[in-house]
Amino acid sequence: MSAVCLAFANQKGGVGKTTCVINIAAELGKRGKRVLLVDMDPQGNATSGLGIAKKSVKISSYQVLIGEADAKSAIVVTEFKNLSLIPSTISLVGAEFDLHTSEERGRDVIKALAPIKEDYDFILIDCPPTLGMLTINALAAADGVIIPMPCDFFSLEGLSQLNLTIKKVRSLYNPSLDITGLLLTMYNKRLLLTAQVEGELRKYYADKLFNTTISRSVKLAEAPGFGRPIAYFDPYGKGALEYREVVKELLLRV
Ligand SMILES: Nc1ncnc2c1ncn2[C@@H]1O[C@H](COP(=O)(O)OP(=O)(O)O)[C@@H](O)[C@H]1O
Ligand SMILES: [Mg+2]
Known part of the structure; x- marks a missing residue:
C-alpha cells in the first residue's frame, strides 16, 4: 500500500501549520501508522519541534528536492514511535528558485518521494507560508490538503486565494487533489469573531471542516521548545x- 500524502498548507504564517503537522504526525505514529514528516519550510520549525537540531542536519529536504540526494538518505528516525523526518534547513530558501528553473517545475516533490511511498502509511508535508513553488510542489504530490486556520477575518480572505492555487495545481499536475479538511486552530469560542467566522465557514465548507477544533493552549505553544509533540509533552x-x-476524524476521511 502506498502512503497517503497530505500537505499542510496556508500561505499565512503563524496559523498553526507546523503545530498541526507535528502533533498529527506523532498521534498517527502512536496509533501504529508508519509516518514520515517532510519539512518543506526553510524555517525548519517542524525539524526543531521534533527535537532535531538544525545544525546537525546533514542531508535536508533541499538536497532531496533538487535531486542531489535521494529521499531515503535524508530520513532521520525520531525518538517518537513510528515517526521519521526529512528535515529542513535554511538552504531550502534557494529551492523556490531552483525548482522554478527546473524543467518540470511542479513535479520535483512527486519524483523525490516516489521511491519511499511504499515504506509509510502517511507522508505529511509541512509547507512554508507562501504559495510559491515549494507549496505548489507539495500540493502536486499530495492526495489531500489540510488547511489549518484561526477564526479571523484575514484567514477567511486567505482561503479564497489558497483555493485558487489548489485549482491551478489540480489542472496542471494533480486532478485528484482534494481538500481533506479545514482545521480551526487557536480556537476561543468565547470570542464573537470566532462564532462569525466559523458560521461563514460552516456555510461554504460544511463538509470540509473538522468537527474537532484546537483550542488556544500554552502547552501546545511550549512543547516545540522542548522538541516534543504534545502527545509526549503533555499526554493527558x-x-x-x-x-x-x-486524528480519529482524519482516519475516517482518508
Ligand atoms: N493551539 C495553539 N495554542 C497556542 N499557541 C499555538 C497553538 N498552535 C500554534 N501555536 C503557536 O503559534 C505560533 C504559530 O504556530 P505555527 O504552528 O508555527 O504556525 P505556522 O506553521 O502556520 O507558521 C507558534 O509559536 C506556535 O507554538
Ligand atoms: Mg510553520
Whole structure:
C-alpha cells in the first residue's frame, strides 16, 4: 500500500501549520501508522519541534528536492514511535528558485518521494507560508490538503486565494487533489469573531471542516521548545486530547 500524502498548507504564517503537522504526525505514529514528516519550510520549525537540531542536519529536504540526494538518505528516525523526518534547513530558501528553473517545475516533490511511498502509511508535508513553488510542489504530490486556520477575518480572505492555487495545481499536475479538511486552530469560542467566522465557514465548507477544533493552549505553544509533540509533552492535557480527536476524524476521511 502506498502512503497517503497530505500537505499542510496556508500561505499565512503563524496559523498553526507546523503545530498541526507535528502533533498529527506523532498521534498517527502512536496509533501504529508508519509516518514520515517532510519539512518543506526553510524555517525548519517542524525539524526543531521534533527535537532535531538544525545544525546537525546533514542531508535536508533541499538536497532531496533538487535531486542531489535521494529521499531515503535524508530520513532521520525520531525518538517518537513510528515517526521519521526529512528535515529542513535554511538552504531550502534557494529551492523556490531552483525548482522554478527546473524543467518540470511542479513535479520535483512527486519524483523525490516516489521511491519511499511504499515504506509509510502517511507522508505529511509541512509547507512554508507562501504559495510559491515549494507549496505548489507539495500540493502536486499530495492526495489531500489540510488547511489549518484561526477564526479571523484575514484567514477567511486567505482561503479564497489558497483555493485558487489548489485549482491551478489540480489542472496542471494533480486532478485528484482534494481538500481533506479545514482545521480551526487557536480556537476561543468565547470570542464573537470566532462564532462569525466559523458560521461563514460552516456555510461554504460544511463538509470540509473538522468537527474537532484546537483550542488556544500554552502547552501546545511550549512543547516545540522542548522538541516534543504534545502527545509526549503533555499526554493527558486538552491539546493532546484534541489532536487525538482530530486524528480519529482524519482516519475516517482518508
Ligand atoms: N493551539 C495553539 N495554542 C497556542 N499557541 C499555538 C497553538 N498552535 C500554534 N501555536 C503557536 O503559534 C505560533 C504559530 O504556530 P505555527 O504552528 O508555527 O504556525 P505556522 O506553521 O502556520 O507558521 C507558534 O509559536 C506556535 O507554538
Ligand atoms: Mg510553520
